[in-house]
Amino acid sequence: MSSDQQIHSANLHFNAHGTPVAEDFDDVYFSNDDGLAESQYVFLAANKLPSRWRAHSCNSFTIAETGFGTGLNFLASWQAFDDYLSQGSANGAQQLHFISFEKFPLTTTDLAAAHAHFPNLTRYARQLQRQFPTEFRRGCHRLTFAEGRVVLDLWLGDINEVMPTLPNNTGGIVDAWFLDGFAPSKNPQMWQQSLFDQMFRLSRAGASVATFTAAGLVRRGLAQAGFTVAKQPGYGNKRDMTIANREPNRVSRPDTTDQTVAIIGGGLAACLTAWKLANAGKQVVLLCADQQLALAASGNRQGALYPLLTPNPGELSQFYWQAFDLACNDYQQLTAKTDRIRHQWCGLLHLNSNEELSRKHSAIASHNYPSTLIQLVDANRASELAGIDIPHSAAYYPNAGWFCPGDICRFIGDWLIDNGHDVRFDWRVDDISRDNGYWQLQGKQSIKAKQVVIAAGIDSNGFDVSRHLPISSVRGQVSHVPVTEQSSRLKTVICHTGYLTPSDHDAWDGHCMGATFSRDNNSTELLDEDHQINLERLQQALPESALPQDWKNSATDGRVGFRAVLRDHFPVVGPIPDWSSVTKLPQTTQLSELPHQAGLYVISGLGARGICSGPLAADIITSYICDTAHPTSQALLDAVNPGRFVWRRLKKNRPLFD
Structure with a gap:
């Protein structure tokens, strides 16, 4: 900055x-x-x-x-x-x-x-x-x-x-x-x-x-x-x-208060969007393909909440800093309502465990961010904050922490039901089509809605209407390791080339260690070799004295999930383009001028940072649907626009679709 x-x-x-x-x-x-x-x-x-x-x-x-x-x-x-x-x-x-x-x-x-x-x-x-x-x-x-x-x-x-x-x-x-x-x-x-x-x-x-x-x-x-x-x-x-x-129009603004919004998905993005839309006065139908919420990528026990800052303080840093601020406010409000959402505001240390991370954090710190957002600390201070021996200096995020994303989803799901909204399980949408001004969602039955939000993670581009969104699937395996007397002293989330969370003794009495990142492996089975990758990364970051011997020898539990990602590291949030109309546009068309499919939106590609970016992304979708002011600048709105990839191809006179 x-x-x-x-x-x-x-x-x-x-x-x-x-x-x-x-x-x-x-x-x-x-x-x-x-x-x-x-x-x-x-x-x-x-x-x-x-x-x-x-x-x-x-x-x-x-x-x-x-x-x-x-x-x-x-x-x-x-x-x-x-x-x-x-x-x-x-x-x-x-x-x-x-x-x-x-x-x-x-x-x-x-x-x-x-x-x-x-x-x-x-x-x-x-x-x-x-x-x-x-x-x-x-x-x-x-x-x-x-x-x-x-x-x-x-x-x-x-x-x-x-x-x-x-x-x-x-x-x-x-x-x-x-x-x-x-x-x-x-x-x-x-x-x-x-x-x-x-x-x-x-x-x-x-x-x-x-x-x-x-x-x-x-x-x-x-x-x-x-x-x-x-x-x-x-x-x-x-x-x-x-x-x-300003002189009024003869045609009044349309009344949209009674329109139902159908949301496809059962993870954090879908649930946060449903919560925001319900609070904004919409009637919500949440369609979850599984038998309960948060069975896919949002099902991890613990996920870290901290901003993504980059050495160049451009739009990516701006987006995630704003997202982090909003997420902290929203989650404080949610956790004030219930004790069902497991979490800790424990801070996070991102260790300078290699030269690349050290250079990156030094460059970030040179931009004079507030000390309440990020601080550079030496090894002694890092050890004091962590409660265990840390041999590296680190970037410290004092307001960070961890949350159980599944708890957030389940609480919102119950809240929706208690407040008269419709949550349906084991309801897979097979097809989305347009009919007489409404979207028809085909599954067990047919549902029609004026407004539809696709928030289905890696399956979000699995419909004909969303087929050109370049969402990729990345496999991640998290290892669950038991608490020992030694590891119980850990007080903050530790990140390096992987991460380690403190234990929540009231919940699982264990730690989450992760996570692998594989684009080419589609296995849903727990793999011992991936556990070894997680462990080896931790061993490279922490001294032998800080690692319990039990983790090396004991069999491990864990979890496999598939993250939805995009190649520019931003999510896709907003209206889905009208693909057939885009092909007829001149190269001079502005991104905000791309025609879109009326009433059809997507929120996906949140990757490993959905806990941070989810609330802001949900607010953006809500602003589109409710025709209210957006929570961010036009530049950041463009950065997450679902049509940005096809628009870039249009500007370069390249084939629009792969």
Whole structure:
């Protein structure tokens, strides 16, 4: 992460009224008199909320804000939305999606001090403080509250650089704008024509705008972008403020709240997607080909959760860093609901057990990632962290750990059933075809659905509609080794050219050691030679004194799984291309312009890192299906686009399909 990509916290002080003041802009974050009342007047009332929530034709209503600051506008909106939902309306908006931009985020300490001004918001403020990012990573931080009924996308970075990276749906993504931020005279860098143009680009037909300022440059900028602009009385002693709107279409946005989504698969990707879609208001049918969930690649006892960072901090690192942040938040929420998901937030050490790993970790560390994400530690510190003798320096991921992916799947499956969704076992889909605007799924019976997600792991390209997705199968064998007095001291996950997990004494009283990586072996049987490969790799990484002798001599248990992978290390997440239409496109076609098969999506190729990337991938699919804001930039959306391989061939004028 280069220095120009770093995000710095706000430089502020609290004035005599206890109001936070930004020193760089010499302006207050909210009114000295009554900041909450001002927010309710300028932003909620001027945008005609919550009456518009009651009349909204879709499940989700999206507010976008141009300066997050203390989060006061978000908290006020959340409280108002809670009051609206408490009235029990079955119609209207059922989810509040709040997008906000911030160049200089507050620390959680300053956030809490600012929130102390508003005791009526304490219940909401504490939840925000608990989830608020401590790593100020450029890009989107998605936080979810109230069982998914409230979603906050906090985009960190300069708004005029970040906003153009937001993906846009065909009809826009924003229903109402809170045009906030320090006054134009104090912060002229933000109030530029490019800002107003981007606001218009992202606005739905009928979107409204409200702002505290009546400055001429703001009114002219909004009008030039395409909004209809007016003035109205300002708050308190302020004479005027500005409101605006984008003209509505005669054709209203389609109501998609009652459409059923069929999800094909029974592993982590399928279950996480089902959970996200159900929380977003969709009715889910989960079709598992096996007699229970997580019998394929998601069936390992323990899987490591940590980000994939690369020596070149490009899109791969960006994707997995964001995925890791989101996964940590999501799994904390899931494990707070149940004690059935076995896991440990124990940290992870990636040992410099050879020269290549040492060079790689040094290069990664040179990009100044936060110490809460990754640290370089010497052998003594690694030994202290691990609880066993480590002869190598290492990269340490303090917030990493391990999870049982099958436990996550089984909990979500039961949760879906308890909440009125349909989970079917031993239900293999043999064919997918299009008929009169619906997808027909043929198996034991025929199911029809407007929206279908293929999340079937290595079988995801096994249908005619998905046949051109270049998903490969890689065999992996994990060895299960018993706990000894010696190995019981291990406190962290250890990675090298393989991995070793700490034991969960309440679960299996053993360790997982792995894993092999074979593209050419299709055997489902446990192989002693693969156990020896796992053991030899561990022996090369750890000293003889750290390895129990029993592991070398005793017979081993284990598990074989087949990972779905793609050659560029990204998964495939999104709409499946319309293969026949692609053949007719010019070479100048943009990736986002590829025609796709309406209502048909895929999430696959998560490889050995599905625990990390699964939640973000599921959020991306949910955003497509629910027509809401995506949780990541257009560049990262393109990086996982299922059509990227055929598009690259199109650009190079090569045969489109193998």
